[in-house]
Structures are given as structure tokens and as C-alpha cells.
Amino acid sequence: MKAIILCSWGATSSSLAKNVNDAAKKRNIDIEVDAGSTIDFKKKADEYDVALLEPQVRHLKNEIEEIGKKHSVKVDLIDMQAFATFDGEKVLDQILSLIDK
């Protein structure tokens, strides 16, 4: 399983992605979470099962969803509080529930 967290430049998303990866390791879940910018996503959407948008790029959700549909990637917004506190556990839960859907 592979997921990606998107922000405008890939700056904040990398710290959050690290926390999610740590949380997954702790729970023994086989998942790889990358960080990236919304621009990169278009080129490598095929690699992922889930894409999460950070709140500052939420206005790009429609565009990303369209790309997601083409490559069967599930797209959602990250919860604002989970993002602000870099809560890896909460974001991991969100990714898992998206995959189950």
C-alpha cells in the first residue's frame, strides 16, 4: 500500500508523512507514505492508493480528485486539527478507513 500527503511545496507534508510512517511501523502496518507537492502528484499518481490534501491546498481538491479518478487513487482532505498537530496516528486511521471504503 502506498499513500501520499500533498501540500504546496512538499515542506509541511514531509514532517507529517514521517509521523504517519512512524505510527504505521509501531502498529506493524505495511504502508509507505510519501510527501509531495500537488504538481508532482499528477506525474506519479499511478503509484498510489490514497492521496491526502493538506488544508492549505484544499481549493485544489476537485482537480486532484479528477486525476485520482483516472488512476483509481482515493482522495480526501486531512482533518485540520490532525494536520496542525502533525498527528500521525489520526492521519493513519484516516488512510486506513479510506482504503477500506
Add this chain to the structure above:
Amino acid sequence: MKNNSLMDWMENKLMPVLAKIAQNVYLQSIRDAFAIFALPVIVTGALFLIVANPPVSIEWGFIQAWARAIEPIQGQILIPFQLTFGLMSLMVAFGTAYSLASRWDLDDTITGIISMLSFLIVSFPATDITQVPFGDVLDYLGGQGLFVAIIVGIVTAWIMRLFTQKGLVLEMPAGVPPYVTRTFRSLVPFFVTTILFWAIEWIVWSNFNVTLPQLVLDLFKPLVAVSDSYPAALAQIVLMMLLWSVGIHGMNVVSSVAYPFWMTQLAANAKAAVAGEVLPGIVTEPFFHMFVHIGGSGITWPLVIMFLMSKSQQLKNIGKTSLIPAVFNINEPVIFGAPLVLNPIMFIPFILAPAVTTTITYIAFATNFVPRTIIQPPFTVPVFLGGIISTGSWRGALLQLINLIVAAIIYYPFFKTYEKQLVKNEMEALKDNE
């Protein structure tokens, strides 16, 4: 959060409009052209500019010795500056076309290359160019060619899209290796674009005796002058903060229009610095990123400290996660965690603090209390350091300190009101749990 008719209006009416602007592919591509393609050459070039122009206003012995030592070889030291920073328009021509083509699913690299070469064609006078001194052209490949570079990039991407969509390309039979197909596909649009810009350059030169970049620069001159005024700076900061208040990256959106103007000013300043003349430009990218958005958009460094010492558990947690990002001027955790987005209390200082510090910064530069910016450090350079690097003077750091104190004073009463409300909610939640 308490509901408020202004916040409702912002969420339901303002946000969709602003979001639409933020999603505009042209604006996004122009911004990427600067922030992704031109920025590396600007930052690299700046290093050599610092070496060639030591901050002689600081009267330390070693700086004076350094200035004397490099004097005879200043031209040589500036070679990497001229051919990186000095070629920023070339990068913008590539980047604009590349980013547009990439969004339109075209061959982005080829489109970028066609655009870059077309831009070179229009930058030369339509004469025997083997006789043209390179120095005559250099200015237009740098800060003075930005507007043409963007136009060439857009037109090239249009042509590429037109030909690809209408199938007006040389198609190879199936079985031909992909790289061969790629070459042939680009040939027709390549010829058309080259001929178009070559013709335009020739027509412009034979009628006006100037190159296309010079002509466009003359047309944009009034706009460039206006963009350097105080009302323009204030309008930019208010727009940035309005966008952030509804959760859209304000700097990204505003910079996509403002970047060519900021860069024109910065390049003019760098050129004047090299020539030892008075620096003309005030409103540049570091004007905002180094002196106003300290700790992140909306000068939130003071807020992070207030949060750290807050009685509200929520704010305290946000303060902890925001501390390290704040050092590097990143504040998304503050904006979305506090949250400052759609927050009827914090909305006021979130616009007021940056607006007031923009005013202070403008006055400081206009009166030459602080030397104007010649270097654009990456926006992540920490406070004080960034002020010194961008202006070459310790007064840059002093201005940052003044702005921080003023912002702290503006934020404090609103922070207190908001904190009180959160603490009350947290107490009630605690009681409910018991």
C-alpha cells in the same frame, strides 16, 4: 467556533471566487516558473553578488580588506552571477511553457525548450547577430525580459496544444520507437513557433528599432512603477491575508501575478549595486517574505510564543508543533491549528499586523533607513539572518525586530480574548466528561 455572518460570507461567497483564481492554470504556471525554475539561479547568483559586493557599510576590518582584495577582479567574480541571476528570464521562458504544457498533458520538456529558444530569438536585434556584443543582450535575458518571457512561454504552449490537439503533427507509423516519434511530433510546432517569433522580432526591430523585450518593457513601465508604490504593497498584503483567512495559500496566489514585478525590481537593484548606483526598487519578494511574513504568513512568530505559554491546552499543543516550523517561516500548523482560518476574533489582527508591518517596512526602505533589498534568500531563512542577507546590513535585522514587536502588540489583546473563549470551552468539556 462561534458563527458569524462575516465568516459565513467569507466561506460561502468569497472563498469560491478566490479558489477559482487560485486554480487558474496560467497563474499557477507563472508562479511555478519563478518559484521552481528561476529561484535556483537567483539564489545561486546571489552568492556571487555577495562575494563581489561585501557589505562595506559594516566597518569591520576584514570586510574592508575583502572589498579591497576583490576590487581588481570584480568582473570575473560576477561571471557566475551574470550567467545565472542574469539569465532569469530565460529560465522563466522555459518554466512558464513547461508548467503549462505539463498541466495540459503535452510534451513539457520540448515545449520548454522551444519557448526558451524563441525567447532568445526575440531578445536579439534583427541584424547580423554575430556582430552584437553579448552585454547588449544580457539585460533582456535577465530582469528586463521577464514579461516577454512569460508571454513567449504562454504562446508557445498554446501553439503546442493547438497542433497536438488538431493532430497537425508528423505521426509515425506504429512500431517506430517512442523517442523517434517524440522528435517528429515536435518538429511542426517547433518550426511554426520559431518562424512566428523570428517574424515578430524582425517586424518590431525594423519599425521601432528596439527588440521585443525593450518594447514590452516600455509598455509595462508605468505598471512596474505603480507596483513599487505603497498602495500596491498594501493591496498585495491585504489580498494575501484575505486569501489565508479562508485557508488559501495567499503568497502562492498573489505571487503568481506579482513575481514578475518583484523580480524586475530586485534585478534592477542588483544591477545598481554592481554599478555602485542608488537602488531603485522597494517592493520585492524579500520585502514580504523577509520583513512581513516573519515566522510564516501574517507575521505569526509572536503568536507561536504566546501559544506556548497559553493556558488553553489546544493552543499550547499547537505552539509546540509550530515552534520548529516557525524558525523556518512555515506556519501552516498555526494557521490551521489555532485556527486562524475563518476565525472571527483572530481575523482582525491576522490582517492588521501584516498590514501595519508592511507600512513600517515600506517607510524604512523609502527613507533609506534600511538599505533596499538586493538579495532574495530562500523564504525559509530564519529571522534576523534573513534581514541581514537580503539588505547586506544589520539594520535589516533591526527592522525585523521592530516588526516583530509591533506585531506582538497587535496580536496580544486578540489572542487573550480568543484564549479566554477556548479555556472556557475546554473547562466545560472537562466537566462534561466527569
